[in-house]
Amino acid sequence: MSLLIVENVTKRFGGLVAVNDVSFELQEGEALGLIGPNGAGKTTLFNVISGNYLPDEGRIIYDERYDITGLKPHRICKFGIARTFQIVKPFASLSVVDNVMVGAFLRTSDTREAERQARDAVEFVGLGTQADIPASSLTTAGRKRLELARALATAPRLLLLDEVMAGLTPTESVKIVELIRQIRDERGVTLLVIEHVMKAIMSLSDRIAVLHHGELIAIDEPSVIARDEGVVEAYLGKEFELADD
Amino acid sequence: MMERLRQIPRDFRYLIALGVVLAIVPLLLNQFLLSVAIQTVYWAFLGTSWNIMGGYAGQFSFGHAAFYGIGAYTSTVLLVDYGISPWLGMLVGAAFAALFGLIIGYLSFQFGLKGHFFALATFAFAEMLRLVSTELEIVNTSVGIHIPPVGGDSWSKMQFENTPEYYFYVIALFLIVGLFITIIITRSKIGYYFQAIREDEEAAAALGVDTLRYKIYAVMISAAMAAIGGSFFIQFFLFVDPSLAFGVAISIGVLLRPIVGGVGTIWGPLVGALLLSPLAEFTRSFVRTPPSFLSFIEGRAGVDVMIFGVILIVIIIFAPEGVAGIAPRLWRRYQTGRDVDEKSKETVAA
Numbered sequence: 001m002s003l004l005i006v007e008n009v010t011k012r013f014g015g016l017v018a019v020n021d022v023s024f025e026l027q028e029g030e031a032l033g034l035i036g037p038n039g040a041g042k043t044t045l046f047n048v049i050s051g052n053y054l055p056d057e058g059r060i061i062y063d064e065r066y067d068i069t070g071l072k073p074h075r076i077c078k079f080g081i082a083r084t085f086q087i088v089k090p091f092a093s094l095s096v097v098d099n100v101m102v103g104a105f106l107r108t109s110d111t112r113e114a115e116r117q118a119r120d121a122v123e124f125v126g127l128g129t130q131a132d133i134p135a136s137s138l139t140t141a142g143r144k145r146l147e148l149a150r151a152l153a154t155a156p157r158l159l160l161l162d163e164v165m166a167g168l169t170p171t172e173s174v175k176i177v178e179l180i181r182q183i184r185d186e187r188g189v190t191l192l193v194i195e196h197v198m199k200a201i202m203s204l205s206d207r208i209a210v211l212h213h214g215e216l217i218a219i220d221e222p223s224v225i226a227r228d229e230g231v232v233e234a235y236l237g238k239e240f241e242l243a244d245d
Numbered sequence: 246m247m248e249r250l251r252q253i254p255r256d257f258r259y260l261i262a263l264g265v266v267l268a269i270v271p272l273l274l275n276q277f278l279l280s281v282a283i284q285t286v287y288w289a290f291l292g293t294s295w296n297i298m299g300g301y302a303g304q305f306s307f308g309h310a311a312f313y314g315i316g317a318y319t320s321t322v323l324l325v326d327y328g329i330s331p332w333l334g335m336l337v338g339a340a341f342a343a344l345f346g347l348i349i350g351y352l353s354f355q356f357g358l359k360g361h362f363f364a365l366a367t368f369a370f371a372e373m374l375r376l377v378s379t380e381l382e383i384v385n386t387s388v389g390i391h392i393p394p395v396g397g398d399s400w401s402k403m404q405f406e407n408t409p410e411y412y413f414y415v416i417a418l419f420l421i422v423g424l425f426i427t428i429i430i431t432r433s434k435i436g437y438y439f440q441a442i443r444e445d446e447e448a449a450a451a452l453g454v455d456t457l458r459y460k461i462y463a464v465m466i467s468a469a470m471a472a473i474g475g476s477f478f479i480q481f482f483l484f485v486d487p488s489l490a491f492g493v494a495i496s497i498g499v500l501l502r503p504i505v506g507g508v509g510t511i512w513g514p515l516v517g518a519l520l521l522s523p524l525a526e527f528t529r530s531f532v533r534t535p536p537s538f539l540s541f542i543e544g545r546a547g548v549d550v551m552i553f554g555v556i557l558i559v560i561i562i563f564a565p566e567g568v569a570g571i572a573p574r575l576w577r578r579y580q581t582g583r584d585v586d587e588k589s590k591e592t593v594a595a
Contacts, residue, residue: 050451052447072450072455073450073451074450074451074452074453074454074455074456077450077451077452077453078453082451082452083451085447085448085451089445089447089448090444090445090448091440091441091444091445091448091449092444093440093444093509094440094444098437098440101437102437102438102440102441102449102452102454103452103453105434105437105438105453106452106453109433109434111432111433111434114434114437150448150452151451151452153452154452154453
């Protein structure tokens with residue numbers, strides 16, 4: 001079944017059409033990669049889905065039943081859609097586990113239960129040994145993991161990941177990819193992933209959607225996308241084709 | 246017994262200890278020191294109220310006098326015009342203040358007022374109430390209202406002319422309750438949500454926090470407590486007028502204690518009050534009768550405010566997290582320093 005249906009969504013900023021008549025469906029359990037050059041409208045599309053922006057046209061249908069278009073972000077999170085931010089937003093003065101507890105409190109009002117769930121999530125993302133230090137003393141890689149743990153603590157069915165690998169070293173990226181794979185395989189969370197690291201996104205995704213100037217120019221399996229002439233032209237470039245073979 | 250005590254979380258143990266200290270303190274003080282102690286505890290209570298909204302939820306209020314004054318006037322008018330006991334009156338005042346908090350919170354937050362702009366809005370609301378009250382017949386305009394003294398002690402009228410210790414116990418009880426509420430908040434969902442909003446509102450919303458609702462909760466809780474502080478002080482002072490109730494002196498005094506003591510910490514407002522309030526009282530009495538070589542400052546108002554200013558500048562430059570914020574850090578540094586000393590001694594001995 002379709003967990004998320006994006007239907008003819010358009011978002012304009014003044015004269016600029018950031019997202020132009022985009023439609024696609026996301027199956028439950030699927031990992032969909034979202035790629036495209038800078039300014040293609042990837043993050044804008046995320047913000048429309050997560051409720052940070054109101055679309056000018058189109059609808060977002062969740063779970064085939066709920067029209068969540070234009071709901072406030074906290075309502076959308078309650079439905080089971082969590083997101084991370086491209087620029088990480090830790091609650092700096094709180095400890096790592098307290099950060100994650102904020103997410104866990106969405107599903108429980110019991111402090112002990114929230115802490116138990118938060119520690120689970122912290123352990124799962126590999127921050128177990130740093131659970132009680134302030135979030136401000138985490139490294140960039142640590143903060144990315146914290147974003148993941150917080151989002152996971154809200155028990156999402158759909159997770160929107162906005163460039164979790166940006167700013168990480170290749171070794172750190174590999175570990176995060178592994179973690180994201182686990183989130184899908186072990187927790188059964190459906191994924192919508194924005195990423196610039198091609199190798200990572202190609203191996204992680206079941207399908208890839210390509211945005212260019214706000215339009216969806218292709219959506220297909222990674223192997224097909226890598227050979228799509230329009231996509232190569234718009235974004236991947238000739239060198240990618242060569243490097244991949 | 247000791248085993249039982251140890252199972253109680255640390256902050257509650259501190260609170261019990263504070264309760265014991267507060268119960269004993271009045272027995273050791275003379276008339277003047279008792280009035281200093283009442284002022285100190287009273288300001289600690291007001292600071293604790295401000296701290297919930299300004300410290301934990303990060304919504305800086307520069308107009309807490311609005312809530313304070315609503316409490317002050319409500320209980321006074323109910324007592325003087327309708328003969329209703331101030332105990333009941335202060336609850337009504339707290340409810341009115343919370344309602345006012347709901348209204349101004351909704352108006353400000355719904356239209357996206359944040360940071361400095363929100364602070365200025367709270368200031369404007371307090372000034373608005375001050376100006377309105379100077380014209381309002383029901384609060385006897387700018388003339389103000391005297392509470393007729395009952396001459397002696399009366400629990401129902403909350404007047405303790407013969408035994409001012411009771412004033413101390415009343416406000417001490419309020420402080421304990423206020424701190425208790427603060428501790429409960431910090432240990433529950435609402436407190437985590439407040440702090441998440443303070444640290445990053447967008448991230449909080451993405452984690453399912455209804456930021457508008459929780460910010461309004463913070464304002465309402467804070468407002469109700471400030472109103473009770475206002476009712477208490479007017480019962481103690483037996484007079485209220487627009488500038489006493491809604492004046493900027495209240496708004497500033499209320500936020501100074503937590504800022505000096507430690508914003509967003511449980512004990513910060515109390516620490517700040519312990520430092521500032523006795524200082525204010527002693528400076529005032531010092532200026533009233535200075536030694537002969539300083540006779541030129543005799544009777545000059547505002548010296549305490551100048552000293553406050555200097556302290557505030559020093560705190561903001563050297564300890565922006567406040568005294569209660571840096572004290573644990575200094576203590577740890579002192580302890581690690583001592584450990585290092587011990588170790589180096591051992592090394593030398595070996």
